[in-house]
Amino acid sequence: MPKITINGKELEFKNGMTVLQACELADVEIPRFCYHEKLSIAGNCRMCLVEMEKSPKPIASCAMPAAEGMNIKTNTKLVEKARKGVMEFLLANHPLDCPVCDQGGECDLQDQSLYYGFDKSRFNENKRTVRDKYMGPLIKTQMTRCIHCTRCIRFATEVAGVPEIGAIGRGENMEITTYLEKSMESELSANVIDLCPVGALTSKPYAFEARPWELKKTESIDVMDAVGSNIRIDTYGWEVKRILPRLNNEINEEWISDKTRYACDGLLKQRLDEPFIRKNGKLIKSNWDEALDLISNKIKNIRPEKMAGHVGDLVSLESIFSFKNFLTDLKIENFDFREREMYLNSSDKINYLFNSSIQGIEESDLILLVGCNPRHEATMVNARIRKVYANRKIPVYSIGNPGDLTYEYNIIGENTDVLRDIIKGQNSFSKKLLSSKKPIIIIGETALELKSGAYIFEELKEFLRENNLINDNWNAFNILAKNASTVGAIDLKFFNIKENNNFIFFDKLKNNEFELIYLLGSDNLRFNKNDTFVIYQGSHGDRGAENADVILPSPAYTEQNGLYINLEGRVQECRKASYPPGNSLEDWKIFNLILDKLEKELKNKNYQKIKELTLNNIVNFSKIDSISKNKITINKKKECDFIHEKIEIKKIDYYFSNSIARASKTMSDCRAIVSKQFKNGTTI
């Protein structure tokens, strides 16, 4: 490996590194504004100047490739003078409004001016001012503060795939703008707020809410989709003030989706804080004793076959586990986690996971989407696909039309026939698929919800296995789960499936066979209520609570510890960041209280034990935060019926997909704008 000398210390570096990266290897911190690891190099802020031997001028280390035998100095007088000069130019036009700027306390310019800034300004001219731009309900702009690092432009173009931000004009008159003064059409747009090294782009919902040093920071996991993005929850007292991404190269890199970031204001609204009981058609505030008495009386008087349980989209593993124990204690067999009739085969762990892994997408050479819209179903997976597409131009194909995915793709067909032809080798695409070394086939829930869902699943898997595309080194077979609780619920066997019938729960639900339904945070299950007694246990007064006869308040995902399995099968911990409002109780405690009323024996009396038992029950679990290798077993092939159908990918109400997002004002603002643009036809 080539060698470079940095401040007299010789070290080895990898070919292709820049001087700045080599300096980081040597633990030398270089100040920078425009350089960002995940974006292309611009080299326009000049803050990273270092001295290079034999060079008459200081060099911009972020843009200079490191080379054998270079001698770099970062602590000389020349370097300091150069950086001070750059800083003085940056501050010449930067307003002195730190006391009223939301970036204050976490501002790169503020921090670096501490080391390189002058105590007074020599700039006697008028400072320039720039008109603020409208960038939608999420991003607040103060363009006078902009130092033209162009990170936001590069992010929008390279990562988000919506080249809508640009720099117009030149020199002193340069301005960053979106050309139509409209919000960015991307689910990743708010990441530019984190990228902005100054206070030019700040968070609109968080404006003037708190200072960073006042906030309590909790490292946690996102539950808005099944990706399990790593997040940091910032709380001030009880309130969750904001959610920021945490670096995890295996999942979300440095980005999170707008829903992950901004649905948090929904945690303050529509909250269930006390038990409610329906009396004369109205939900009346009540107390735990009364509610528990009513529930236990009902349970005593109804036969177990007539009772059912359903878990919702945001429920943690421990809650699913204790709910399942609770139901089996009561001899209830009818429970499910699916929102619609979706084919499920849980015999093998690889049957319900994203087996290629999110990072694995970067190795692939062909991607086929089958009935899924990753942009809305798993935004961070889509960002990763776009990254590979942008870097290597790998071909992406789709069966079914998912709409704009921020990259180009070919639609092979919109019917199930195409899939059958591919499997039988009658479509020219089969050849392409089989000649690629590391293809990725992503099956969406839309495909599994079809009548021929079983056919698509079983035949496609068999086809891939026969052609050795499912092996120990590469697994091309992927299921794209939509909800945070899905994989966990399958792992804990929270469903009722028999060999010949995949939808026992749904059949009984349709026939109105249940006299009591217990909903655990379940808002998206559609059924006719009629005379059914509905218990809703959850955090938000939403669709599920609307129909309920008894409401039991429990904490949201930021208010209790919980495990989640993401779509790759990675078990992650979601940590308690604040307290639930009012008299909410943790899910497992509520189950224990009901069992206690029914005079049943309590098996699990503390959280630690439940967590331990839950982890024991996860199929093939090795370690938290990692994916375990799953064995590939060969099952007998099931014969499934083929039905000619159109694969229609339903438009997901992205900003309104769960109860927290539906309670959030920010999300409804975003939704209003998207639907308005859709109506006006201004979407491009």
Add this chain to the structure above:
Amino acid sequence: MKPKKVYEKQPDSFKFSDKNLEIAENILKKYPKERKKSAVMPLLYLVQRQNENWIPLAAMKYIAKYLSIPYISVYEVATFYSMYNLSPVGKYFVQVCTTSPCLLRGANKIVDICKKNISSNQSQVTKNKLCSWTEVECLGACVNAPMMQINESYYEDLDEQDANKIIKSLLEDKPLKSGSYRNRKNTAPENLNNLNGGKIA
């Protein structure tokens, strides 16, 4: 330099004429296929020539589509360079050089004449749409200072009277000839004897 203003009354659409489409195709041939976006500058210039010396937004969209690049990239280029006009100019577009050498030789007097005869503000077209003027940075004809550029011709070695005459001729739509107004040949020295003792023309 002040930032350029985008004209309010924009045409709805723009299309290259058949002749210009051919030229555009030829321009594209100069660049490798995967780098055809490099053609954005000559194409913008082509638009400007076709569209009475200014570039409407519709044309930027047209070019973006033509080169399959984002609209904002074309917009960035068009706003960056001062020689792309984003709002209409007169039939005779007067650009007065006001950089130091011209200024020392009295360019501000020419500016005053423009202000008096054409319009008090820069980039404001006269009522008969014949003329508009603007100050520009060095046009590279310092030897013949002061000077101005009218459309694609240089008018050099001016004084107040000449400038007045030229501007008036423009307003009457009968432009005077371009070149030096002291009968100099290009940038040749004046009032100097040649080696044989004779005068240099």
